[in-house]
Every structure is written in C-alpha cells, then in structure tokens.
C-alpha cells in the first residue's frame with residue numbers, strides 16, 4: 001500500500017499550493033481572488049526577468065514572489081519592486097487562511113529561537129559554496145555556458161530506471177562536515193532539552209536543516225542547481241518553477257529508524273543524497289509514478305527498481321514516484337533530502353480534470369482507451385465494407 005505522507009504532518013511548512021494564485025477561471029482572463037482588481041495572467045511572461053525579494057521575505061517565502069512576478073498583468077511588470085511586492089502579497093494573503101499564517105508565524109519563531117541560541121560547528125555550511133560542497137564533475141556540468149548547459153548536465157546523469165536519475169554530487173569532506181553539524185545540533189537539542197521537530201510523520205530520528213539555519217543554503221541549492229535539473233527532466237511536474245523546499249536529514253540503523261515504508265513525497269521533485277556513514281542494507285525501492293487517484297494501484301513489472309545508495313551520490317525523482325527504503329541492517333545510513341515544490345504547478349494541477357501526464361496509470365488508461373477506439377472503428381469499417389460487398 002502506498003501511503004500519502006506529510007499532508008497531515010504538523011511539522012511540515014505550509015504547502016505553497018495553498019497560497020499561489022495562478023488562474024483557473026473559465027474565460028482564462030486572469031485570476032480574481034475575490035477582488036476583481038487583483039489579477040494574474042494565465043500564462044507567464046517567460047522572457048521577463050523577475051526581481052529578487054530576499055530582503056522582503058517576512059510573511060511569505062521570497063522565492064514565491066520571484067516565481068509569481070512573471071504572472072503579473074503586463075502593465076505591472078515594470079513598476080517599482082515595492083508596488084509589485086504589495087500587489088502579490090495581497091493576492092497571497094487571500095489564498096492562505098488565518099490558521100495557516102498563524103502556524104507559519106509560530107514556525108518562524110521556533111526557527112528564530114534556535115538560530116539565536118544554537119552555536120554552529122561549521123559556519124561555512126551556512127552559505128552556499130559550490131566549490132567546497134560539490135565534486136568536480138558536478139561543478140563542471142553547471143559551469144558550462146548557457147547554450148551547452150542542458151547537454152552538459154545530462155552528460156553527468158545516469159537514468160537506471162525511467163524517471164530516476166543518479167549522479168555524483170557531494171564531496172566526502174562536505175558530507176563529513178554536515179554529519180558532524182547534525183550531530184552537534186542533536187547534542188545541543190539533547191542538552192538544552194529543546195523541542196526538536198522531526199522531518200515528518202514517518203521518522204522518529206533525523207532533523208530539519210531549514211530549522212537550524214540552513215534554509216538559505218538549501219534555497220540556493222534549489223535555485224541554482226535543482227531547478228535546472230528539473231527543467232530538463234521533470235517538465236511535467238513543474239520543471240523550472242520549483243519555488244519552495246523542505247530540507248532535512250534522515251537517519252537509519254538498528255538503534256534509529258530501521259526502514260521507511262512505501263510512500264510518495266509531498267514534493268514535485270525530490271533530491272536524495274547519501275551522506276554516509278558505513279552501512280549495509282538500506283536500498284531504495286521504486287514502484288512507478290502515480291497521481292492521487294492511482295496512488296494505490298498495482299505495480300507493473302517494468303516499474304520495479306531497487307537502488308543501493310552510496311555516500312556522495314545523489315538520486316533525483318518525481319515526488320509522486322512511489323518509493324521506500326529497506327532496512328539498514330548494520331551501521332548508520334544518513335541521507336540529505338530536499339523536497340522541492342512548485343506553487344504554480346500545484347495551482348495549475350487543481351484545474352486539470354482527467355488525464356495526468358506524469359502518472360503511469362493515467363498513461364496506461366489513455367493508451368487502452370485509444371486502442372479500444374481504434375479497434376472499434378476498424379470493426380465498423382469492416383462491417384461497412386461487408387455491407388457494400390453483399
């Protein structure tokens with residue numbers, strides 16, 4: 001059985017699906033969130049360079065504004081940033097409930113409390129530093145000029161099963177540092193008896209990196225790297241439009257969480273990187289991509305794929321790709337997870353009624369319907385020919 005995880009978790013940040021306001025009204029003229037003066041356009045202006053809202057992220061995540069800016073009515077694209085900010089903020093406010101905003105505010109206060117009391121072990125981890133974090137092949141692929149970038153990124157990727165991509169990503173030294181930082185944080189939590197929020201409802205161990213100061217680093221990871229990968233390989237679940245994330249580590253071993261049940265992630269795209277240490281077991285297993293409607297449908301033989309993880313190596317897949325992790329039978333397995341979400345994609349998906357193009361089962365049903373109608377048409381034609389002959 002596949003389990004929907006995360007949706008009921010009090011630990012997850014509010015899903016941006018609740019707040020993004022791209023359109024869904026019948027005439028396609030733009031969104032009017034209960035006040036006709038506030039409109040967004042149906043299709044984004046792809047050529048528009050959105051501004052940076054990092055310094056204005058008090059109420060909503062700054063990336064949300066940069067994503068949404070391309071959906072502004074044309075006459076607003078070039079007005080002062082502050083005007084655009086207020087316009088989008090008013091729209092976003094209408095999409096999030098009072099309860100959600102209070103919960104977000106509480107979560108922010110929780111984070112602030114940690115950040116002002118916890119002494120990091122390695123300050124270097126708290127700003128993105130590609131040459132310190134990533135292996136050469138990864139850096140080289142992303143440093144290619146714009147024209148060759150997609151090809152260059154593709155060249156470092158393996159696709160051992162449809163929709164699952166793997167590549168070398170993190171330097172051993174970076175993995176060690178991050179592991180020590182997490183240990184240090186957990187030691188501090190233990191000593192100060194600070195309340196720790198686990199990554200989600202399925203883990204009793206692990207920590208949310210965004211909660212103790214690494215949100216900025218992970219934002220950069222998503223913005224500068226994962227979005228490009230997503231644009232190339234996952235255009236059907238939002239592609240480049242990823243605009244928020246949930247970043248955490250999970251820990252397995254005989255004295256930790258042992259395995260992870262079959263589930264789908266609350267993400268459009270999931271990055272999973274093994275940090276170490278030494279372990280046996282813990283293979284990931286994948287069983288096909290499914291939409292909400294088909295999440296519990298049977299697995300077909302060609303969808304079965306098992307993957308043994310290795311330190312420094314990354315795997316990236318759609319959040320709706322059903323998966324789980326087998327028991328870690330000895331040692332400790334610790335992985336970095338980045339669930340990347342797209343508010344724009346989530347909003348657009350709400351208005352899509354039947355066929356979902358990323359779902360294996362929807363595709364199969366569509367193909368079966370097509371074959372059926374072709375067969376029926378053939379039969380009609382043959383009968384017709386018979387009529388003429390007689």
Ligand SMILES: O=C(O)CCC(=O)C(=O)O
Pocket residue numbers: 250260265272284323324325335337
């Ligand atoms: O244990 C793993 O590596 C997988 C973790 C995972 O799928 C998740 O946290 O969503």
Ligand SMILES: [Fe+2]
Pocket residue numbers: 263264265270323
């Ligand atoms: Fe997962």
